[in-house]
């Protein structure tokens with residue numbers, strides 16, 4: 001049985017930040033990447049689930065994004081997380097800068113991902129750590145420095161953003177993630193584009209049904 005992707009929402013997305021806009025040049029290589037969004041409850045994961053279509057270094061990348069609500073993650077058997085990790089090429093680990101517990105769980109999660117993925121290949125796993133809710137400075141429990149150091153020690157990208165406040169933050173995250181995904185991983189998906197899109201779209205419909213319950 002194929003994997004059912006419990007996306008919450010999906011939308012096409014046009015970057016509006018000048019640094020990230022498509023610049024005229026040779027036609028971009030069309031590629032796809034599967035991204036798993038992980039993190040504790042209420043850290044703002046669902047702000048990252050729009051289907052992003054970015055052009056980075058001449059590669060036009062369509063991101064298929066899988067975000068699991070925390071409530072669902074706890075309701076499932078342990079093997080489901082492993083399935084999601086196998087499905088993904090790349091990972092966004094979100095914590096809230098106002099919630100230290102959401103930060104503290106990240107090292108274990110990242111080690112779990114690395115053990116699962118790096119056993120299969122010598123390539124580095126593309127992972128970006130995101131400190132969300134940057135606008136809530138007065139409630140900050142995790143300093144920027146701690147986030148940056150964790151990312152450095154685990155060889156991950158790092159961004160602090162306010163995902164709910166500005167698109168720009170989420171866009172920077174996906175741009176940073178794209179830069180960490182090697183061509184070899186993306187190229188594997190060439191030719192399976194239509195199947196991938198159908199999978200993503202049916203997932204959106206499935207999710208809508210769940211939401212309306």
Ligand SMILES: Nc1nc2c(ncn2[C@@H]2O[C@H](COP(=O)(O)OP(=O)(O)OP(=O)(O)O)[C@@H](O)[C@H]2O)c(=O)[nH]1
Pocket residue numbers: 039040041042043044045046047068069070071132133134135136161162163164165
């Ligand atoms: N102030 C502020 N609030 C945010 C930000 N991002 C998300 N939120 C709020 O945080 C709350 C939780 O966000 P969600 O996106 O539902 O969090 P989640 O991680 O998907 O939570 P689960 O469904 O429990 O897994 C919502 O009320 C959001 O509006 C942000 O950047 N700043």
